[in-house]
Amino acid sequence: MPKDGPQPVERDLPTDESRDLLGLVRDLVQREIKPVAAEQEAAGVFPRETFRLLSEAGLLGLPYPEEYGGGSQPYQVYLQVLEELAAARLTVGLGTSVHSLSCHGLAHFGSKEQRTEWLPDMLGGGLLGAYCLSEPSSGSDAAALRTRAVRDGDDWVLNGTKAWITHGGVADFYTVLARTGGEGAGGITAFLVPADAQGLNAAAPEHKMGLNGSPTAQLHLDEVRVPDTRRLGDEGQGFAVALSSLDSGRLGIAACAVGVAQAALDEALAYTAGREQFGRPLADFQGLRFMLADMATRIEAGRALYLAAARRRDAGQPFSRQAAMAKLFCTDAAMAVTTDAVQLLGGYGYTTDFPAERYMREAKVLQIVEGTNQIQRMVIARHVAGPERKS
Known part of the structure; x- marks a missing residue:
């Protein structure tokens, strides 16, 4: 591991504008979200001021049109922003994803008059x-x-x-x-x-x-x-509205899951590099190095999967199957990675002095929300094997 600790994730971003956007997000995360995340989660504090700040910065409406107060960003960019937010604090990342989900019905099925009247305040007016x-x-x-x-x-x-x-x-x-x-x-x-x-x-x-x-x-x-x-x-038409929203929302959950997993890996890397046993860092023991390698591989694979699905969405191609796959794989990966992070920290991983146990508890819900992973398998199976035959 580099001597100065885990490095920021290298992002696959299409434009200079999107790279600048991510720099803004990382700066906001380091200043406003990450320093208070553990304390506020332990106290059950809802970060309303953080969401107001995100709204003021234009981060609550990234995938929606500029004419209605959105950011007109591709979904592949929006999802990588979500990942950064979730890595700092899942309450913020998931909350941003849910807010975007709640705007989807109006943005995609509402009339011109409805969008003009309500969408600007929903996307950039401080509403949640x-x-x-x-x-x-x-x-x-x-x-x-x-x-x-x-x-x-x-x-x-x-x-x-x-x-x-x-x-x-x-x-x-x-x-x-x-x-x-x-x-x-x-x-x-x-x-x-x-x-x-x-x-x-x-x-x-x-x-x-x-x-x-x-x-x-x-x-x-x-x-x-x-x-x-x-x-x-x-x-x-409501069920069509719901399904359309959930296809996009599941990609948001996938990105959040990768963010939590990345945070857990970073914590495990920092701990195993600094903790010595038998005269050398834990990160030098092959058995533990292999665990870190598996964790990193799951994260990279999940990120690639959700980005591939997002590019299909951005291109106007069907992406329901890919969204279900991304939600399934990324959330299962997050559960596995966070569990391994707790194990790598040993006894300290089981205490609230370190965030690994929080990441593990948070990862679990991502396998449940917006369609359990059992439902995702049903969706995927229908795509690849056709509808179930009724007896």
Whole structure:
């Protein structure tokens, strides 16, 4: 390992502008995010000021058009920014990804008038979003959701409960999927619901094993009235909105996973280079060197996979299969790498004095959110082997 420690990741960036952007992100990370990450996570502090700073810097709307306040950056650039943020603090990286996911429905399915009215504040006006698909009884089976929206003149009235909502209770707006028709995927519609809507309330945040700074809560909708102008896309098009959002969101999760894994590897490299046993650094023992080599290889492979999928997205090519593969591989890799990092630090890896245990706890949730890895395998299998045959 170089004497001055782990080196910054060499990025594959297409333009001088994107390289300057990443330099800005790295500077912000070192000044504002990384120094307080461990303390704030331990205390369960939600970094609202950090998200305001990211918004002011134009980092919350990177993949969206400039005409609406976005950064007009390719997805391959946006994802590498996410990786840098997640490596510093997953609460910030994942929160940025979720915010981008919550803007997707409006940006891609909203009307010109809707985008002009709401998107600029969502992308660069200091607002923070949340995405509401899952429910207590419908997680992986998203098409079975029960939250209902009933037409009442020019309004819709929403009733139901959403679950596992990142930013639940702290978001400024929610993209909500609700049933407006019959059973199944065809009866679902998307709505953009402001956080101050009457009848919208968040439950107490869940008690989680990691991501303590990121609130995850149920969201209760009790006679929540929204005008039809807040419907995103056509009536009954909501499931298509959801799937389109999730394909992009899964790449965000993949990038975050690689960021956490990279942070864990950097910690393991620094520790094994500085810790001596039997008269030489731990990093000189072949068995441990092989572990470090495997960790680095998983990270490089995951990064290459999510970037390949992002380039397909940027080129307007289908990328659903590649997004599922990237989410599956990168999050499994993050779990393996962070587990090995704890092992390499020995007893210290099991203490909160070092961040390795936090990385390991945080990596676990990435195998679950935005479609469990078992669901990703089902998606991939349908692409490569065709749909399941019903008996």
